[in-house]
Amino acid sequence: MEEEAQVEVPCYFVCPISLHMMRDPVTLPTGMTYDRDGIERWLLTAGTCPLTKQPVPADCDPTPNHTLRRLIQSWGAAHGLVQRVATPPPKPPITDVASLVSRIGGAASNNFTQELLAALRELRGVVASEESQRSCRNDDAACAAVDTLVGVFITASASATTSTSSVAVCDEVLEIISSSDKCLLAARVIMETNTNEAAVDALVSALRRSNTASRAHAALLLRNVTAVMPTSSLASLPEQVFGEVVRLIRDKQQVSRAATTKAALHVLVGTTPWDRNRVKAVDAGAVPALVDMLLDLDGPERRACELALGALGRLCGCAEGRAALVAHGAAVAAVASKALRVSDVATDKAxxxxxxxxxxxxxxxxxxxxxxxxxxxxxxxxxxSEQYGDRTRERARETLRLHARAWRSSPCLQHKHLHAAAHVVMYPC
Incomplete structure (x- = not known):
């Protein structure tokens, strides 16, 4: 610090957090650059970019700014401050993913739990590295790897209720296949290998456990699995699926809550075109959970609102769903409050x-x-309003005509222009 004080450091070499010359500059998705040590400490507690205040994903890995680092090194060398600039540590050698997967399969077959855990942890580290992303682009190899992992996950889930080591195996596998590309690939593998029911049971078991990170990963995988399941399997999901989905919607302490909640809503929307699933979801308490969610939603959570209204629309397709909706004291107000205020899609669904x-x-x-x-x-x-589609406008007119006599004197229709419009809608020539 004394050396820096004696020389005026260019402002663009200074970390906005520490206010000292950067040793290992990295850039966030927001475009802002910070010293790695400072921003990593900051993100542990804040979760936002210090300068722009924009949210930063919890799994964000800041990108090394090699150009700026070289400029700082050159400037530091010219001013005798070379030791103040850190050179990033060398990257670990590329590990053969195929050999690791082979070790995992062998350990699982022979029930060598500790060896299996060690191989899974090593694979997790490799998959997280930049090199593995390049080495895993071979689709056939990736499918083989995910196929092995899915098999290990299903097998370990069967004994997870009595074995803590099996729980650890499940958590490691979910961590590995939690990224979006591998999650989609896992769903495809499950469908192609006809392990839908076993995979769903394993995911339900994971959702029941207390590990919040694993529950979040399981929710994302369940969304992708149900998106590709054949109708015959999708139309007869077990009741436990809907119970866990509702619990995810209500859980405000979950990891990556926004993404997890949206995954749960996608599952609910995608699995309730059939009456038997609608009834299961209603029995699990989905309607009051969705209404409470709508009441809590405020601000820019447009997609979550649209999905929640879409799920309510599905559930109102059965008598049980409609009864649960009107039984909730604030349901009508909650649904009506989202029309005209969130988006055209939300208005249509409301x-x-x-x-x-x-x-x-x-x-x-x-x-x-x-x-x-x-x-x-x-x-x-x-x-x-011509802002909305013809079908949405016709549904609104139909609803008004259904109860024209009761609503004709409604206080919200007393403005003369609105009252005239209502008369045209309720009593068309």
């Missing part, structure tokens, strides 16, 4: 839910509640 309730579950109390929460006014705006 109108679908409101139409379903108005057509099939509209008791006098429900109709009155819809009037008090401003539903008629919202539907009038949608019906008259």
């Amino acid at each position: 109108v679908r839910v409101l139409r379903s309730v108005a057509r099939h579950a509209a008791t006098a109390a429900v109709v009155q509640e819809m009037a008090h929460t401003g539903v008629p006014g919202t539907l009038c705006v949608v019906a008259q």
